[in-house]
Amino acid sequence: MSAGTPSTLFRDAALVVGKDLRLEWRSRVITSQVLPFAVLVLVLFAFALDPDRRILGEATPGLFWLAVLFSTLLALQRAFAVEAADGVTDALRLSGLDPAGIFLGKAAGIAVHLLALELVLGVGVTFFYGTTPHGPVLLVATCLAATAGLAAVGSLYGVLSAGMRARDTLLPLLLLPVVAPVLIAATQAFAAAYDRSSGEGWRWFGLLVVFALLYLAIGIFAFETLLEES
Amino acid sequence: MNALLLAAAEADPNEWSYVAAAYALVVGVILLYAIWTIVRGRKVGRQLPPEDRRWM
Amino acid sequence: MEPVVDFRGAVCLLGRFPALAGVDLDVARGEIVLLQGPNGAGKTTVLRACAGLVPVVEGDASVLGVDLRADRRAVRHRVGLLGHASGLYEDLTVADNVRFWARAGRAHDADADAAMARLGLAGRLADVAVARLSAGQRRRTSLAVMVARRPELWLLDEPHAALDQDGRDLVDSLMADAVAAGATVLFASHELDRAQAVAHRTITIAGGTVAVDRSPAGTAAPGAPAPTGAEPAVEPDPEAVVS
Amino acid sequence: MNTTTGGPLEDRETGSGAGLLRVHPDGTASPGSRRFGIVLSVSVVVFLAVALVISPPDSGAGASENAMGEMVRIMYVHVPVANACYLAFFMTALASVMYLWKKTEGWDSLAAASAEVGVVFTALTLATGSIWGKIAWGTWWEWDARLTSTLLMLVVYIGYLALRRAILDPVVRAKRAAIVGLVAFANVPIVHYSVTWWRGLHQEATISRFDPTIDGGKLFALMFGLLLGVALYVWLMIHRFRLQYAEARLESKGLDVALAERRAEAVADRPQAGAPLAAAAQKGTNP
Structure with missing residues (x-):
C-alpha cells in the first residue's frame, strides 16, 4: 500500500495511535517509569542549582524543556522497542498499513505521552521552583508546537535507529543536536510568557511551527524507506 | 570591549603565537588526514583486484 | 491458470550471504506445497522473498502477478506470513492483537472474533496479555491473525512447531480450508510425515537452490517447473507419499 | 603511466617530476591526482608565504578601533x-x-x-x-x-x-x-x-x-x-x-564466488536430504 489516499492515511494513523495508547494503558511503562523520571530530573536540577538563590525560578523555562528532552529520549526508546520486538516490524511491513500513516500514528502517540509529561512537569516547576505561570495562551501554544516537532523528529530517528546495533547510545547522539533549536525556541517562548513579553515569544512559536512542519513532511516521505529492512 | 580590541591591535608578540598555532593546526591536521586517507587507501587497495581499481 | 508464485533463477542476499542462489519455483493457485530441506537451506528465505520482505536481486520473481523486482511492497498485504517470531505486541492482549492486525488488513472485528473462536482463543484467553501466553498459545494467536486477514497466499514457516496434537490437526484443517476458499499455501516443515500427508507437492531446498521438485505425478526433476496447466485442486495421495 | 608534462613548478620543487608522478600500485592515487597533489603542495607553500609574510597586517584604515x-x-x-x-x-x-x-x-x-x-x-x-x-x-x-x-x-x-x-x-x-x-x-x-x-x-x-x-x-x-x-x-x-x-x-566482492559456494552446499546436502524422498518418489510412480 505504497500510495495511500488521505482517508486511508488518517485511518491508519488513528489505528496506530489507538494501539499505542491501548498498549500504554495495559503496560503503564510511560506512566510508571518515564513520568517519575521526569519529576526526578526536576528534583536533581534543584540539587545542582541550590534552590535558595532564585536561580531555579529564573532558569525554569530551560530546566523544564531539558527535562522534557531527556524524557522524550526514554519515551522514544520505549515506543520503538515495542515495534522492534518479536517480528512486529515484519508484521508492520506486511500489514498493509500506509507507512506515512504509521509515522503519523507513532508521532501522535508520542505527542500524547509528551503532552501528559509536560502537564506534570508544568505542575512540578510551579510546585517545586515556585514559578508562577503567565501568558497561558503562549505557554499552551508553545507546548503544542514544540511537542509536535519533538514527536515528528523523534519518530523519524526512532525508526531509523530501531533494530540497529548500539541504538540506545546512537539515538541521543543523533537526536539531541537536531532538536537543539526546539530547546532554544521553546525555552525562549516560555521565558517570554513568564516575563509577560509575549511579542517576542510568538516569533519563537513560529520557529517551532516551522520545525514541526518540516519534520512532519520529511517523516511522511521518508518513513516508507526507513521501515524497510533493506 | 573597544579597549580590548585596541589592546589587541598593538603589535603584541603574543598575537603571533596564536596566529602561528592556528596555521600549524590547519596545515598539520589536513596533512595528517591526507596521510591517513592514503594509508587506508593502500590497505584496502591491496585486497582489491586491479580491475576494480578503475582510476588506475 | 496463472501461477501464484513464479521464481526463475531468483537470488536473495542476506547481507553479503546469498541465502537463495538461483531458485526456480512454481506454485499454482489452490496448491498446498511443502518446502523441506536441512537447516540453513534457504526455506525461510524463500517464504520471506514470497512475502516481499527480502529483495530478489537477480533473476525473475513474481507473486500473485506482482513483479517482486519492480515493486515488492505491492504484494505484501495480500499474503500472510507465519514466521518463527510471533509478530505480536507482548503487552497487548490476544484480542487486542488480533483485532489490531485484522483492522490493519482491512478486516472486520467480526472476522477477528471468528478467527479467535476457530483457534480456541475465545473466552478467558482473549483477555490475557501475550507476554503471559505459552509458546503454543502465541502460535495460535499468530494463526488467528492470519485467518482473520484472509490472505491469498499463505506462507507458513514450520506451522506445526510448538503446537499440541490438537493444534497440529487444526493447522492442517486451516490449510485445507484456505485452499478450499481459493487461497494457496506454501509451507516449510521438518515434520515430513504429517506435512507430506497434507501437501500436494514437496519441494526440497538445499544450498539456496531447488534440489528436488516432486510433482504429484511422481516425477523427480531438479529445478523442473510444476505443471502449471494442470487443474488447481490436485488430488493428493498421502498414502503413496508416506508409505 | 604518464611521465610527460612535468610543469616548471614540479621540476623546480622536486628535481624530477617524472619520478614523483609514479603512483603507488595499491593506493588511491592516479597520475592525474598525483600531479594535482604536487601543484597543490607547492601552492600551499606559496599561500603560507603570502598569508604570513607578504600580506600586510590590518591597520584598520577606515576606523582605527576595528x-x-x-x-x-x-x-x-x-x-x-x-x-x-x-x-x-x-x-x-x-x-x-x-x-x-x-x-x-x-x-x-x-x-x-x-x-x-x-x-x-x-x-x-x-x-x-x-x-x-x-x-x-x-x-x-x-x-x-x-x-x-x-x-x-x-x-x-x-x-x-x-x-x-x-x-x-x-x-x-x-x-x-x-x-x-x-x-x-x-x-x-x-x-x-x-x-x-x-x-x-x-x-x-x-x-x-x-x-x-x-x-x-x-x-x-x-x-x-x-x-x-x-x-x-x-x-x-x-x-x-x-x-x-x-x-x-x-564488501560486495565475489558474489559469483559466494553463489557457487552456496550452490555447492546443495550437492553436498542432496544425498541425505534427497535420498529418502527419491525413494518415496519411486514408490509414487509405481503404485
Whole structure:
C-alpha cells in the first residue's frame, strides 16, 4: 500500500495511535517509569542549582524543556522497542498499513505521552521552583508546537535507529543536536510568557511551527524507506 | 570591549603565537588526514583486484 | 491458470550471504506445497522473498502477478506470513492483537472474533496479555491473525512447531480450508510425515537452490517447473507419499 | 603511466617530476591526482608565504578601533576552511538526494566520503575560530551565533558517521544514511536562525566580527585561501572517495564466488536430504 489516499492515511494513523495508547494503558511503562523520571530530573536540577538563590525560578523555562528532552529520549526508546520486538516490524511491513500513516500514528502517540509529561512537569516547576505561570495562551501554544516537532523528529530517528546495533547510545547522539533549536525556541517562548513579553515569544512559536512542519513532511516521505529492512 | 580590541591591535608578540598555532593546526591536521586517507587507501587497495581499481 | 508464485533463477542476499542462489519455483493457485530441506537451506528465505520482505536481486520473481523486482511492497498485504517470531505486541492482549492486525488488513472485528473462536482463543484467553501466553498459545494467536486477514497466499514457516496434537490437526484443517476458499499455501516443515500427508507437492531446498521438485505425478526433476496447466485442486495421495 | 608534462613548478620543487608522478600500485592515487597533489603542495607553500609574510597586517584604515593587526591572518585560513566544510556538507546532501533517487552505490560512497572530509574541516573551523576568539574576546569560547551553530553542525555530522558505522548491511546503511544526510542539511538553516535570534536577544552588542577593511593585499590572500580551500577539498575527496569506493567494492566482492559456494552446499546436502524422498518418489510412480 505504497500510495495511500488521505482517508486511508488518517485511518491508519488513528489505528496506530489507538494501539499505542491501548498498549500504554495495559503496560503503564510511560506512566510508571518515564513520568517519575521526569519529576526526578526536576528534583536533581534543584540539587545542582541550590534552590535558595532564585536561580531555579529564573532558569525554569530551560530546566523544564531539558527535562522534557531527556524524557522524550526514554519515551522514544520505549515506543520503538515495542515495534522492534518479536517480528512486529515484519508484521508492520506486511500489514498493509500506509507507512506515512504509521509515522503519523507513532508521532501522535508520542505527542500524547509528551503532552501528559509536560502537564506534570508544568505542575512540578510551579510546585517545586515556585514559578508562577503567565501568558497561558503562549505557554499552551508553545507546548503544542514544540511537542509536535519533538514527536515528528523523534519518530523519524526512532525508526531509523530501531533494530540497529548500539541504538540506545546512537539515538541521543543523533537526536539531541537536531532538536537543539526546539530547546532554544521553546525555552525562549516560555521565558517570554513568564516575563509577560509575549511579542517576542510568538516569533519563537513560529520557529517551532516551522520545525514541526518540516519534520512532519520529511517523516511522511521518508518513513516508507526507513521501515524497510533493506 | 573597544579597549580590548585596541589592546589587541598593538603589535603584541603574543598575537603571533596564536596566529602561528592556528596555521600549524590547519596545515598539520589536513596533512595528517591526507596521510591517513592514503594509508587506508593502500590497505584496502591491496585486497582489491586491479580491475576494480578503475582510476588506475 | 496463472501461477501464484513464479521464481526463475531468483537470488536473495542476506547481507553479503546469498541465502537463495538461483531458485526456480512454481506454485499454482489452490496448491498446498511443502518446502523441506536441512537447516540453513534457504526455506525461510524463500517464504520471506514470497512475502516481499527480502529483495530478489537477480533473476525473475513474481507473486500473485506482482513483479517482486519492480515493486515488492505491492504484494505484501495480500499474503500472510507465519514466521518463527510471533509478530505480536507482548503487552497487548490476544484480542487486542488480533483485532489490531485484522483492522490493519482491512478486516472486520467480526472476522477477528471468528478467527479467535476457530483457534480456541475465545473466552478467558482473549483477555490475557501475550507476554503471559505459552509458546503454543502465541502460535495460535499468530494463526488467528492470519485467518482473520484472509490472505491469498499463505506462507507458513514450520506451522506445526510448538503446537499440541490438537493444534497440529487444526493447522492442517486451516490449510485445507484456505485452499478450499481459493487461497494457496506454501509451507516449510521438518515434520515430513504429517506435512507430506497434507501437501500436494514437496519441494526440497538445499544450498539456496531447488534440489528436488516432486510433482504429484511422481516425477523427480531438479529445478523442473510444476505443471502449471494442470487443474488447481490436485488430488493428493498421502498414502503413496508416506508409505 | 604518464611521465610527460612535468610543469616548471614540479621540476623546480622536486628535481624530477617524472619520478614523483609514479603512483603507488595499491593506493588511491592516479597520475592525474598525483600531479594535482604536487601543484597543490607547492601552492600551499606559496599561500603560507603570502598569508604570513607578504600580506600586510590590518591597520584598520577606515576606523582605527576595528584594527585587527596580525590576527587578521587567522581569517585567511579560517574563512576558507569554513567555506570548504559547507561545500563538503552540501555535497553530502546532494549525494544523499542522488542516492535516494538513483539508488547507486557511487552516490552513497560520495556522501560518506564528503561527510568525513567535512567533519575534519568543521573541526578546523571551530579550532581557528576559537583561537581568533581568544585574541579578540580574551576567551576560548564565546556563545557567538556562528560558533555555536558550527558546533551543532559538527555534532550532527559526527552522528552521521557514527550511524554509518552502526549498520552492517550496505543497502540499509546507504538508505538510512542518505535520509540522515538530508535531514542534517535541512537542519542547518533552522539551527542558524534559532541560534542567531537567541544570541541577538542577549548580546549587549555585537562584538567585533570578521569585518576588517579589505584591501588589495588582504583580499588577494583571502581569495587565494578560498581557492586553495576548495582545491584541497577536491584533492582530499578524490582520495577519500576512491577509498570509500574500494571499501564498497570489497564488501560486495565475489558474489559469483559466494553463489557457487552456496550452490555447492546443495550437492553436498542432496544425498541425505534427497535420498529418502527419491525413494518415496519411486514408490509414487509405481503404485
